[in-house]
Amino acid sequence: MIRLEKRKEPSRFWRIANPFLAVLLTMIAGGIMFAALGKDPVAAIRLIFFDPIFSETFASYSRPQLLIKSAPLILIAVGLAIGFKANVWNIGAEGQYIIGALFGAGVALAFFPAPGWYIFPLMVIAGAFGGFLWAMIPAILKTRFNTNEILVSLLLVYVAERILAAMALGLMRNPDQPGFPGSRDLRRYEAAYNAEIFAGTGVHWGVVAALIAVIFAYAMMTRHMLGYHVQLAGQAPRAARFGGVSPARLVVICLGISGALAGLAGMFEVSGPGGQVRIEFASGYGFTAIIVAFLGRLNPFGIVLAGLLLGLTYIGGELSQMMLQIPGAAIQVFQGMLLFFLLALDFQTNYRIRLTKGARA
Amino acid sequence: MKKLLTAAALSVTMAIPATADTTKVGFIYIGPVGDFGWTAGHDRARAEMAEHFGDAVETTIVENVDYGADAERVMTQMAISGTDVIFAASFGYGPDVNSVAGRFPDVAFQHATGYIQDHPNISLYDARFYEGRAVLGHIGGKMTETNTVGYIASFPIPAVIAGINSAYLHAKAVNPDIQFRIIWTYSWFDPALEADAAETLIEQGADVIMQHTDSTAAVRVAEDAGVMAFGQASDMTQFGPNAHLSAIVDRWAPYYIDRVQAVMDGTWEAQNSWLGFADGIIEMAPWNDRIPAELQEEADGLIAAIIAGDYHPFTGPINKQDGTPWLADGETAPDVDLATMDFYVEGITAELPN
Numbered sequence: 001m002i003r004l005e006k007r008k009e010p011s012r013f014w015r016i017a018n019p020f021l022a023v024l025l026t027m028i029a030g031g032i033m034f035a036a037l038g039k040d041p042v043a044a045i046r047l048i049f050f051d052p053i054f055s056e057t058f059a060s061y062s063r064p065q066l067l068i069k070s071a072p073l074i075l076i077a078v079g080l081a082i083g084f085k086a087n088v089w090n091i092g093a094e095g096q097y098i099i100g101a102l103f104g105a106g107v108a109l110a111f112f113p114a115p116g117w118y119i120f121p122l123m124v125i126a127g128a129f130g131g132f133l134w135a136m137i138p139a140i141l142k143t144r145f146n147t148n149e150i151l152v153s154l155l156l157v158y159v160a161e162r163i164l165a166a167m168a169l170g171l172m173r174n175p176d177q178p179g180f181p182g183s184r185d186l187r188r189y190e191a192a193y194n195a196e197i198f199a200g201t202g203v204h205w206g207v208v209a210a211l212i213a214v215i216f217a218y219a220m221m222t223r224h225m226l227g228y229h230v231q232l233a234g235q236a237p238r239a240a241r242f243g244g245v246s247p248a249r250l251v252v253i254c255l256g257i258s259g260a261l262a263g264l265a266g267m268f269e270v271s272g273p274g275g276q277v278r279i280e281f282a283s284g285y286g287f288t289a290i291i292v293a294f295l296g297r298l299n300p301f302g303i304v305l306a307g308l309l310l311g312l313t314y315i316g317g318e319l320s321q322m323m324l325q326i327p328g329a330a331i332q333v334f335q336g337m338l339l340f341f342l343l344a345l346d347f348q349t350n351y352r353i354r355l356t357k358g359a360r361a
Numbered sequence: 362m363k364k365l366l367t368a369a370a371l372s373v374t375m376a377i378p379a380t381a382d383t384t385k386v387g388f389i390y391i392g393p394v395g396d397f398g399w400t401a402g403h404d405r406a407r408a409e410m411a412e413h414f415g416d417a418v419e420t421t422i423v424e425n426v427d428y429g430a431d432a433e434r435v436m437t438q439m440a441i442s443g444t445d446v447i448f449a450a451s452f453g454y455g456p457d458v459n460s461v462a463g464r465f466p467d468v469a470f471q472h473a474t475g476y477i478q479d480h481p482n483i484s485l486y487d488a489r490f491y492e493g494r495a496v497l498g499h500i501g502g503k504m505t506e507t508n509t510v511g512y513i514a515s516f517p518i519p520a521v522i523a524g525i526n527s528a529y530l531h532a533k534a535v536n537p538d539i540q541f542r543i544i545w546t547y548s549w550f551d552p553a554l555e556a557d558a559a560e561t562l563i564e565q566g567a568d569v570i571m572q573h574t575d576s577t578a579a580v581r582v583a584e585d586a587g588v589m590a591f592g593q594a595s596d597m598t599q600f601g602p603n604a605h606l607s608a609i610v611d612r613w614a615p616y617y618i619d620r621v622q623a624v625m626d627g628t629w630e631a632q633n634s635w636l637g638f639a640d641g642i643i644e645m646a647p648w649n650d651r652i653p654a655e656l657q658e659e660a661d662g663l664i665a666a667i668i669a670g671d672y673h674p675f676t677g678p679i680n681k682q683d684g685t686p687w688l689a690d691g692e693t694a695p696d697v698d699l700a701t702m703d704f705y706v707e708g709i710t711a712e713l714p715n
Contacts, residue, residue: 057441057442058438058441058442061437061438061441062434062438065434068430069430069434161547165547165714166714169517169714169715170715179518179519179701179702179703180476180518180519181516181517181518185456187460269430273429273430273433274429274430275429275456276456278428278429278453279516279547280427280428280429280453280547280548281429283427283429283431314431315434318423318426318431318434318435318438319438321422321423321424322387322421322422322423322435322438322439322442323421323442325421325422327393327394327424328393328423328424328425329393329395332425
């Protein structure tokens, strides 16, 4: 007879091993799906996981692209993870990402076409501030009126999307191209362009910011009192309160950090790879980052790996569509499998399966 | 590690057949090929083109590609993998097409419904959808019993605005009491949003739904609600046999065959094509039987007049929404006005998002 037994402590081994196992299982199940679609499963898996990094034809281009695709995911996820550890659920990073981009682009467009070394740093500050501000709405509503931050932050995404559309159509519209929505192309405005720091590497300031954020988050969570408070509030809220941790302060700090980082990600995107404020600017980074945070076990370094892995499946997914004509929907299913297997496997972090003989009385 | 590298190298040599005489044609789509609308129309044409050329071409597609960095990456990867001509089948790819085209001067780029042409290897192509919208307006104006047409619009860009204006003018011509209710979704393909928009419009009294979005959702909602609708870009009859009056059906195949042939012959040059009924690029889906025979004949007559060049859907006198004159009596709209249209015509009560 099979019996489930709750572990006394979550298994450290499975916490680390599960993501790798999940990738392996996704490869197997995905391979079966690709085979059922009449595609060569080995070639498909290779296109998704190996060719973007190793193929002679694509790698020199897609390796830098991997950084460009993953950096905003990592930057956002690192911030979210801090909140998630403290049981503060910011689901609206997508909205903070949009507002950050609008603040950053707003600074750039206000200075256009003036040159100046100070413009880009100002945009960085504005981007972080925009995201922070947008995250303060659910934070203050939560601390003052005890509203649910999950709902408020999520619904504010839709508000942010509408503001984005209004900006692309109105205030920020390119005056040289009337009739068409969208702002000026910031990539053509040198003082505001978030260009590659080293040409051909994909390393732009957003990648640097993501790295710094990872290191800071790690230091904070392991070495700083605040990190200890966050962990304590997440694991034992009552004990935390007795220990003098103010829940309201934690909510504000967690939402503020994650909002500012999401805003930064949006700002680096709009001034670099995205290029301009357009109605369709937001492409779901803020939501995908939630997956990245959990896939990375809410650990800053885990998040780096998870972000790169997810970025890989996007770029490899496109390659496999292009080279093998695998339908786009199958790629999405494949990405979904990854999360599904991880969540399913996490079961054994907290439980163990026991085989027992005979029925119990 | 070395083993891995060799394996990866092998996989690439396998994936790209080294036959130099095969023309490689890439397509990037904003929606899924199964949208039964806009993207389906392009993919239909791709399949027809591929069949026409047989082994001489190799086509590849990537669907659901967002505007911006994603589109740029997909097109770059296509160019790197030896694609000769890339069709970017959505309006918003403009900046991305131009950025990639600058880096790959030997690859031909074909951008559908675009307007930015910074490099000599970019062709723009578009259909005169406003011609078809005139027919929808005429039929819708006569068929409506509530004198209210609901219009689901995507993005406020000239092509969409011209479509609304054309439909409105021709509905107004046959039904002076006509009202247009317009909802903007800011998306090309979002079935849930389009269904919501259709429901809202029906609640507001619309009994004819027109759409400039790509999914079949509105036609389904109209069918369930017992009202009428026009499909988009493809014949959507199967999603609302009673509701579906007709649809402007895109037929890009003749153009695609023409352009790919030019690439093969080495005669491809950048151009800017705007093709309509007369070129066979758009046609109407079969009339629903519920359209009276007399009205069907009128619609056929309207199409024939447009094809013959006897009639232009934008013929003055037409005023702008604010009352300022646009076209004088008998004057027809110059193409540049239509390609940059950013105003409603007089009579439309809605406000253009701005």
